[in-house]
Amino acid sequence: MTVQPTVALLGTGTMGAGMARNIAAAGLPLRVWNRTAERAEPLAGVATVAGSVAEAVDGADVVLTMLYDADSVAATMEEARGKLGADAIWLQQSTVGIAGTERLARLADELGVAFVDAPVLGTKKPAADGALVVLASGPQQVRDRLAPVLDAIGSRTMWVGEAGAGSxxxxxxxxxxxxxxxxxxxxxxxxxxxxxxxxxxxxxxxxxxxxxxxxxxxxxxxxxxxxxxxxxxxxxxxxxxxxxxxxxxxxxxxxxxxxxxxxxxxxxxxxxxxxxxxxxxxxx
The missing domain is CATH 1.10.1040.10 (N-(1-d-carboxylethyl)-l-norvaline Dehydrogenase; domain 2)
Structure with a gap:
């Protein structure tokens, strides 16, 4: 991964839009996708708006999911199958619970990507201000590579253990x-x-x-x-x-x-x- 990883952010709703703007403001190359395409269009000035999940994740170093629940995250990442790079990291930031996180971790294994479970504390304004607290959990070896993304979206990051601890x-x-x-x-x-x-x-x-x-x-x-x-x-x-x-x-x-x-x-x-x-x- 480069010093400035290319990020694909999937889900530009209440939280994702503010996170996207802060990732772009940090100078990271950014693609965004949203199932309701009109909600992603306001980000066209700071990011590449992708027409599909596959287009968004192709060649991305970090794939960030900020969606409603485990079903929507799983369905979205299924659309990424076959397009994820071997060194890609899946940064899963949706609130999906314990069973949902376990389900998504299994999907990450199937997709062949490193999985980091990193929900956030904060709502719309902290997301817009880059002031979220990230509750990150996942493999030690990918943590430094995620730092530019996590620093862009949050005021601090807590690494709390193996994937699942964050949720x-x-x-x-x-x-x-x-x-x-x-x-x-x-x-x-x-x-x-x-x-x-x-x-x-x-x-x-x-x-x-x-x-x-x-x-x-x-x-x-x-x-x-x-x-x-x-x-x-x-x-x-x-x-x-x-x-x-x-x-x-x-x-x-x-x-x-x-x-x-x-x-x-x-x-x-x-x-x-x-x-x-x-x-x-x-x-x-």
Whole structure:
């Protein structure tokens, strides 16, 4: 691999578009592809927009997947079969859970490429700002070769073990994110239904040990009705189900997540799935 690897980024949605712009800004040759082609076209000024997966990955040093779930990632990489270079690295950054990661690792073996499992912490704005935290896991021998890509998309990279460890840590982190979001929604709803201005809850915790920037950010969005998706509720529901699946596989009794999953599902069923996950508040 050259000092500046050629990158094929597959999936230019909410996260992938910002990541693509930062990879290009770092001076790395970039091809992009998206199943809905119009979503890739705005990147034409900084990247080569490929008409097919095969075209995107042909000759690429790093193939980065940022797609919705394990099924979409697997289907996309099947389209790359026969076009991947012998030294190519598959940088899998979608949130697909434990079983999904194992499935994709097996596919990587079939395709004959090195597999790095590297989901990220952060949503739309950190992706656009190049400020994601990368939870990377995979073979030691490819880590230095991935550094230019990971440095472009993130503020820091944690290497946490063999492939699969990154996805396990991502589930634990998302469990905390969802607990905070749902906890804020419930506290606001309780304040409201006890006859008070719900903003009093945010004011009461502000600046103290119980506060966090995320509490104020999501709480303010809930009360302002500002639900431009940084992390869509439908995706949060998908990830909540992955967390519950992981807990069951580990024999762990997760107390909060089943209720959080039900509240997310209720909001999705009410038609809020394309809104930010803060829209769970709308069904409280």
């Amino acid at each position: 396990r840590l991502k589930l634990a982190a998302n469990a905390w994110v969802f607990t905070v979001v749902e906890g804020v929604a419930e506290s606001l709803a309780l304040t409201r239904d006890l006859g008070l201005d719900p903003r009093l809850f945010l004011e009461a915790v502000q600046g103290g040990a119980l506060d966090a920037p995320y509490v104020q950010l999501k709480g303010g969005a809930m009360l302002d009705g500002s639900f431009d998706p940084a992390f869509a509720l439908s995706g949060a529901l998908k990830d909540a189900e992955l967390i519950l699946e992981a807990g069951r596989s580990a024999g762990l009794d997760l107390a909060a997540l089943p209720g959080i999953r039900e509240h997310f599902a209720r909001a999705v069923e009410a038609g809020h799935g394309d809104l930010d996950m803060a829209a769970t508040y709308l069904e409280h």
